[in-house]
Structure formats: structure tokens, C-alpha cells
Amino acid sequence: MxxxxxxxxxxxxxxxxxxxxxxxxxxxxxxxxxxxxxxxxxxxxxxxxxxxxxxxxxxxxxxxxxxxxxxxxxxxxxxxxxxxxxxxxRPQPAPPAALSAYARRLMRGLGPVPGRPRPRLRYDFRYGEPSIDEFPREIWRRLLAARTRRPARDAFGYASPAGYAPLRAALADYLKRARGVVCEPDQIVITNGSQQGFDLAARVLLDPGDVAVVEEPHYPGVTIPFEAAGARLARVAVDGDGLQTRRLPPRARVAYVTPCHQFPTGVIMPLERRLALLAWAARAGAWVIEDDYVSEFRYEGHPLEALQSLDRESRVIYVGTFSKTLFPALRVAYLVLPPALVPPFIAAKWATDRFSATLAQEVLAEFITTGQFERYLRRAGNRNAARRGALIGALRQHFGDRVEIAGENTGVHLVVWLNDVRPRDLAALIARARELGVGLYSVAPFHASQPPRAGLLFGYASLTEADIRAGIRRMAEAAVTAGYR
Missing domain, CATH: 1.10.10.10 (Winged helix-like DNA-binding domain superfamily/Winged helix DNA-binding domain)
Structure with a gap:
């Protein structure tokens, strides 16, 4: 027409x-x-x-x-x-963008947001991705279908910004058993991914000029909201035992740590340092944000309980997510908050997006309470252990003592330090590997400055053992053609 x-x-x-x-x-x-x-x-x-x-x-x-x-x-x-x-x-000249100081800081830290999905690679060692293909989709589909056939009236209306109450109760029970976390269900706030949790923490806890402690190397997803809030970052170096507590500043507003699997190095913070960190937080009047991502997977030794389980001063904010264990598109994570912080965090959540999608929370709650979640974790843990072994074996086969492997005892990634590659030359190897269909990822983006050594971060949960071996074989070919053999 x-x-x-x-x-x-x-x-x-x-x-x-x-x-x-x-x-x-x-x-x-x-x-x-x-x-x-x-x-x-x-x-x-x-x-x-x-x-x-x-x-x-x-x-x-x-x-x-x-x-x-x-x-x-x-x-x-x-x-x-x-x-x-x-x-x-006729197009008119656009006026200069009038952005707030917060927006300018956010864009400075984040840079351009990816607008398109990255190209798929045959052997992609991208970190932080679970095995989507092996997720129990049929079980999830049945739970979802049952909920949509007989939906509760509340499932289609506005809901609590704190989250679906049965899910919070299921999480409190699971975390107590699995991680030693001490909390009541009403201390839990459901968020749209852990990233929203970090953003809420920055909004609630930080004023411009406040000091925020972060690990070095660090997870950029937390430094971006901290800097956008106007905080001054105090970067504290990590060694073989995690955050060096003796280097902590005398005063700070928050400290972000990954004690059970430091990102990206994978080191585990021992009990002595955990206690020292909590003692510092009490003296400094600081809140400690404990990011306990992928703590579910440990392959050697006995797991340590969460830092929150040792907290006697109610200074720890515990962050957990299902993006790394189930699937990223679920967008469900959670905060376990000290009682004094529950009201302001709920208010900030309400002001941000009112509440998280109820239906996904309902299905997840049943997935947990029926035992499906822990059964899936056991299967995924066995599968990840085999893939970790395949990766370590392939690296040893093709590179021998020319590489140093670190952070392999927990999580779903490990770090490989390349002894005969200079940090500034690593980009050529990564580019050549990409031409051969292999995705390799430098540790450099997680450092505030150029790292002293050339290192790669290898995720392995989303690849089969055969693909891992084939991918490392092609990486070895890329190393030869790039002049590193």
C-alpha cells in the first residue's frame, strides 16, 4: 500500500x-x-x-x-x-553529548560495548563459558512447561525486588551445605547476573573519592562500576597465596576479592590470609565483596569454605552466579548481604529494574530443591576434570617445560605462562592461532599495566577432550609459523 x-x-x-x-x-x-x-x-x-x-x-x-x-x-x-x-x-548537526560525570567515567572504563556476536572459532578456549551442549535441557524444559501450564498468579505480575522467596530459601539451604555460608533467606537479593550485583554495590557503598581495593591482576567487570562511581582504586598485588593482605591501605570503603579461585591467576587464599583480611576490614571499616564464582569445581585437595563463613563482624558481601555453572543467558545471580545492607540494596535494585524475571527464578528454585542442580554439578565436575586433564596433557605434549601451568586446581580455566615468548610478541601468536580456528586469550587485559610475562588464559569447560587436544595441536602449529619454535 x-x-x-x-x-x-x-x-x-x-x-x-x-x-x-x-x-x-x-x-x-x-x-x-x-x-x-x-x-x-x-x-x-x-x-x-x-x-x-x-x-x-x-x-x-x-x-x-x-x-x-x-x-x-x-x-x-x-x-x-x-x-x-x-x-x-535535512540532517541537522548533532549537539555535543551532555553526559553526566558518571557516564563519562563509565565510558572511559568500559570503552565501546560489543554490538555483534564474536565470530565462532572451531577451537575456542574462551574462559568463563560452561558447556551449553551438555546442560539438561529436557529436564529444564519440563520444569518450565509445568510452570507455564499452571502458573501462579504472581508469576505474571510485579514481584519483590529481593527476588522469588522460594529461590532465596533454596539458596540459603544450598549455600549452608555446600559453601558454609551463614545466612537467612531474607539476606539474599536476586540480581540479573553478578555484574548487576557489582553495580549495585558501587551505587550503594561508594561515593566519589572513596578508596576501593581490587586485586592486581583483577577482574575488569568490577573495576568498571567502581571507577564509574568515582572511586579511587587501590590495586593490591596478588602472589601465590592470593591478595597480599600486608599491602592493604589503612582505610578503604570496599575491597573486592576472589579468595577461592583468584581471577585470573586461579590461586587460592589460605586461611591465615582470610583471617587477616577480615581483621583489616574490621579496623578499616571496609566492606569485603567476596566473588565466589566457580567455587563448585575443585580437582585437588579439600575445598575451603567461603570467606563469609568466617565473618563475625558482618562485613562480607557474598556474590554467587549461575552463569558459569548452568548457562549465561539465565541471568540469575545473588548477593548474600549483612543484615544492615539489605534495605539499601533492595532499594537500589528496585530503582534499577524493579525486579528480576520471576518465571526463571521459579524454575531454578525447583531445579535446586529437586536435587537436579547438585546432580548436574557432580556430572559437570567429572566432565571438567577430564577436560582439564586433557588440556594439561596436550600442553605438556606439545610445549613441555617451555610453558608453566598455574591455577589448575579449581574453576574452569587455567593460566599458561609462555617462557620463550615476550609479552609484546604474544599478539602475533594469538592472531596466527585465530587464522587456524583457535581462540587464545592473553592475560594482559586483566593487568593495569603490561604483565611481566606472556600468559594465556585457557577456558576448557565448553570444549570436548578431542577438541582440546586438536586445538592445542593447532596452537603448536601457530607457534611454529609465528616463529616461536
Whole structure:
């Protein structure tokens, strides 16, 4: 259907149709060679007589705006003068963006947000991705179908910003058993991924100029909201036992730590340092944000309980997520908060997005309470252990003592230090590997400055053992062609 505006024009009706068509053609809204409706169709659309449209077409034909083919089809002429755009169509210069100080800091820290999915690689060792193919989709589908067939009335309305109460109760029970976390369900707030949890923490706890302690190397997902809030980052170095507590500043507002699997190095903070960190927090009046991601997977030794389990001063904010254990698109994470912080965090959550999607929380709650979650974790842990072994074996086979492997005892990634590659030359190896279909990822983005050694972060949970071996074999080929063998 061709939309024409016949209002506001004077003269006979056919002239008004003619002028409307001519303006449409000259403005470029009808391209050269575009087919016009038949006189019968356009007359019906405009609710005018067919004779009126025929007279308008004849005038356009006489002036060279249209041509008739096969005595039946009328089209816009191929050769037309450049369409004259009305003043209203001329783009105006955009005024300078008037951004808040918060937005300027956010864009400075984040940079351009990816707008397109990254290209798929045959052997992608990207970190932080679970095995989507082996997720129990049929079980999840049945739970979801049951919920949608007999939905509770509340499932389709507004909900509590704190989250679905049965899910919070299920999490409190699970965390007590699995991680030693001491909490009541009403201390838990459900968020849309752990990233929202970090953002809420920055909004609630930090004022411009406050000191925020972060590990070095660090997880950029937490430094970005901290800096956007105007905090001054105190980067505290990590060694073989995690955050060096003796280097902590005397005063700070928050400290972010990954004690059970430091990101990205994978080191585990021992009990002595955990106690020292908590003692410092009490002295400094600081809140400790414990990111306990992928603590579910440990392959050697006995797991340590969460830092929160040792907290006697209610200074620890515990963060957990299902993105690394189930699937990222679920977008469900949670905060376990000291009682004093529950009201302001709930208020910040409400102000941000009211509440998280209820249906996904309902399904997840049943997935946990029926035992499906822990059964899946056991299977995933066994699978990840085998893939970890395949990765370590392939690295030893192809690179021997020319690489140093670290952080392999927990989580779903490990770090490989390349002894014969200079940090500034690592990009060439990564680029050559990508040409061979292998995704390799430098540790450099997790350092505030150039790291002293060339290192790669290898995720292995989403690859089969065969793909891991094939990917490392191609990496070895890339190393040869890039001049590192």
C-alpha cells in the first residue's frame, strides 16, 4: 500500500494525487524503476475514482516521472534528477553529548560495548563459558512447561525486588551445605547476573573519592562500576597465596576479592590470609565483596569454605552466579548481604529494574530443591576434570617445560605462562592461532599495566577432550609459523 497525503492541497482531485506522487518520487521515497500500484489498486487505497488516478498517472508520464511498460505496468522512470530533500529531511548537526560525570567515567572504563556476536572459532578456549551442549535441557524444559501450564498468579505480575522467596530459601539451604555460608533467606537479593550485583554495590557503598581495593591482576567487570562511581582504586598485588593482605591501605570503603579461585591467576587464599583480611576490614571499616564464582569445581585437595563463613563482624558481601555453572543467558545471580545492607540494596535494585524475571527464578528454585542442580554439578565436575586433564596433557605434549601451568586446581580455566615468548610478541601468536580456528586469550587485559610475562588464559569447560587436544595441536602449529619454535 502506497501512503499519500492529499490533505492541504488545492485544485482538482487528480492534481492533488499527481502532486502527492510527484513529491514522493522527488523525495526519493519511491526509487527509480519502482513499480507503482495499478490505477485500480491506488484508487481503492485512496478511495477515489479510477479515472482520477489515471489522469494523475498521465500527467506524470507526460513530465517524464513515470514510464509505462507492457501497457499495464507503471514504474518510476530510471533517469531522474537528484531528489530534492525537503528542509525537514535535512540532517541537522548533532549537539555535543551532555553526559553526566558518571557516564563519562563509565565510558572511559568500559570503552565501546560489543554490538555483534564474536565470530565462532572451531577451537575456542574462551574462559568463563560452561558447556551449553551438555546442560539438561529436557529436564529444564519440563520444569518450565509445568510452570507455564499452571502458573501462579504472581508469576505474571510485579514481584519483590529481593527476588522469588522460594529461590532465596533454596539458596540459603544450598549455600549452608555446600559453601558454609551463614545466612537467612531474607539476606539474599536476586540480581540479573553478578555484574548487576557489582553495580549495585558501587551505587550503594561508594561515593566519589572513596578508596576501593581490587586485586592486581583483577577482574575488569568490577573495576568498571567502581571507577564509574568515582572511586579511587587501590590495586593490591596478588602472589601465590592470593591478595597480599600486608599491602592493604589503612582505610578503604570496599575491597573486592576472589579468595577461592583468584581471577585470573586461579590461586587460592589460605586461611591465615582470610583471617587477616577480615581483621583489616574490621579496623578499616571496609566492606569485603567476596566473588565466589566457580567455587563448585575443585580437582585437588579439600575445598575451603567461603570467606563469609568466617565473618563475625558482618562485613562480607557474598556474590554467587549461575552463569558459569548452568548457562549465561539465565541471568540469575545473588548477593548474600549483612543484615544492615539489605534495605539499601533492595532499594537500589528496585530503582534499577524493579525486579528480576520471576518465571526463571521459579524454575531454578525447583531445579535446586529437586536435587537436579547438585546432580548436574557432580556430572559437570567429572566432565571438567577430564577436560582439564586433557588440556594439561596436550600442553605438556606439545610445549613441555617451555610453558608453566598455574591455577589448575579449581574453576574452569587455567593460566599458561609462555617462557620463550615476550609479552609484546604474544599478539602475533594469538592472531596466527585465530587464522587456524583457535581462540587464545592473553592475560594482559586483566593487568593495569603490561604483565611481566606472556600468559594465556585457557577456558576448557565448553570444549570436548578431542577438541582440546586438536586445538592445542593447532596452537603448536601457530607457534611454529609465528616463529616461536
Amino acid at each position: 502506497l501512503l499519500l497525503n492529499l490533505r492541504g492541497a488545492d485544485g482538482p482531485l487528480y492534481r492533488r494525487v499527481y502532486h502527492a506522487l510527484k513529491s514522493t518520487i522527488r523525495a526519493g521515497r519511491l526509487a527509480p524503476d519502482a513499480r507503482l500500484p495499478s490505477t485500480r489498486e491506488l484508487a481503492a487505497d485512496l478511495r477515489v475514482s479510477r479515472n482520477t488516478v489515471m489522469l494523475a498517472y498521465e500527467q506524470l508520464l507526460a513530465e517524464g516521472y513515470v514510464v509505462t511498460r507492457d501497457r499495464a505496468t507503471t514504474s518510476v522512470a530510471s533517469a531522474l534528477p537528484a531528489p530534492a530533500k525537503p528542509v525537514s529531511f
